Amino acid sequence: MKRATLVPVIGALAVVGIFSAVVSAQTVRPDRAIKYRQGIMGAQGWNMGVLGAMAKGDRPYNKDEAVRAATFVSQLLQMSWDGFAPGTDQGAPTKAKAEIWKEPAKFTQLADAAKAESLKLVAAAQTGDLAALRPAVGAMGKACNNCHDDFQSK
Amino acid sequence: MKRATLVPVIGALAVVGIFSAVVSAQTVRPDRAIKYRQGIMGAQGWNMGVLGAMAKGDRPYNKDEAVRAATFVSQLLQMSWDGFAPGTDQGAPTKAKAEIWKEPAKFTQLADAAKAESLKLVAAAQTGDLAALRPAVGAMGKACNNCHDDFQSK
Numbered sequence: 001m002k003r004a005t006l007v008p009v010i011g012a013l014a015v016v017g018i019f020s021a022v023v024s025a026q027t028v029r030p031d032r033a034i035k036y037r038q039g040i041m042g043a044q045g046w047n048m049g050v051l052g053a054m055a056k057g058d059r060p061y062n063k064d065e066a067v068r069a070a071t072f073v074s075q076l077l078q079m080s081w082d083g084f085a086p087g088t089d090q091g092a093p094t095k096a097k098a099e100i101w102k103e104p105a106k107f108t109q110l111a112d113a114a115k116a117e118s119l120k121l122v123a124a125a126q127t128g129d130l131a132a133l134r135p136a137v138g139a140m141g142k143a144c145n146n147c148h149d150d151f152q153s154k
Numbered sequence: 155m156k157r158a159t160l161v162p163v164i165g166a167l168a169v170v171g172i173f174s175a176v177v178s179a180q181t182v183r184p185d186r187a188i189k190y191r192q193g194i195m196g197a198q199g200w201n202m203g204v205l206g207a208m209a210k211g212d213r214p215y216n217k218d219e220a221v222r223a224a225t226f227v228s229q230l231l232q233m234s235w236d237g238f239a240p241g242t243d244q245g246a247p248t249k250a251k252a253e254i255w256k257e258p259a260k261f262t263q264l265a266d267a268a269k270a271e272s273l274k275l276v277a278a279a280q281t282g283d284l285a286a287l288r289p290a291v292g293a294m295g296k297a298c299n300n301c302h303d304d305f306q307s308k
Contacts, residue, residue, distance in 0.1 A: 039193030
């Protein structure tokens with residue numbers, strides 16, 4: 001596509017841009033956002049389950065599988081937040097508490113702490129040492145719980 | 155933890171290891187595997203929706219958001235396959251066709267093609283040129299559909 005053919009598109013986007021904040025809020029369907037974040041959170045749980053089973057000795061330790069699961073956890077931890085857009089406190093069954101949108105700074109702080117912990121989890125998995133992995137899995141689980149304790153209904 | 159304290163654990167894992175194939179098959183709960191893969195697939199759809207809206211002009215083009223969504227698609231495309239373990243053709247509502255487990259080579263081939271396409275999608279997003287992004291989004295959507303056409307019920 002030649003640059004010239006994009007001019008009408010750029011013109012159209014400039015008009016839309018004025019209303020971008022409104023458009024953003026209106027185009028997020030709460031039910032889809034809720035399912036998105038639940039899908040991501042569930043996938044985090046699946047991969048933490050793999051690591052937890054290794055840490056507890058319920059699953060044979062395997063370095064490659066540990067690195068893979070830890071990497072997936074760290075990647076997924078970057079994703080779910082778009083699903084907590086304003087206005088998504090209802091629209092589908094959800095355990096998300098209203099406090100998420102009342103205390104966004106605290107929510108973000110705990111989310112960032114979990115992201116940071118996941119990088120340590122990947123590093124621990126990469127050592128290839130189960131003795132290093134175990135406490136990192138525990139710390140990651142604690143970082144998940146720190147956020148769930150305040151912001152997720154039982 | 156000192157090395158010596160791991161000896162009993164290693165001993166236990168050796169015993170479990172003999173039955174690892176059996177244990178693996180038995181410990182994957184089909185309902186959880188189905189929800190895991192559906193969560194990942196849904197998250198792929200969410201991020202493809204972001205890119206599709208940009209490509210169609212329904213959402214303002216933003217390079218950083220495009221790179222982010224494309225990166226998430228490429229990362230998610232590595233994840234769902236564990237959820238298609240043998241024995242997970244039923245256990246929860248699913249559109250996955252039995253052909254997935256009857257024609258694993260074809261399934262894997264189309265999955266690998268989608269993974270490869272997602273790397274091109276990330277590269278296209280990184281150019282910062284909407285004209286480069288548009289066809290890459292189309293090609294990615296086609297790679298998704300190629301697999302869904304054969305292996306997902308309508």
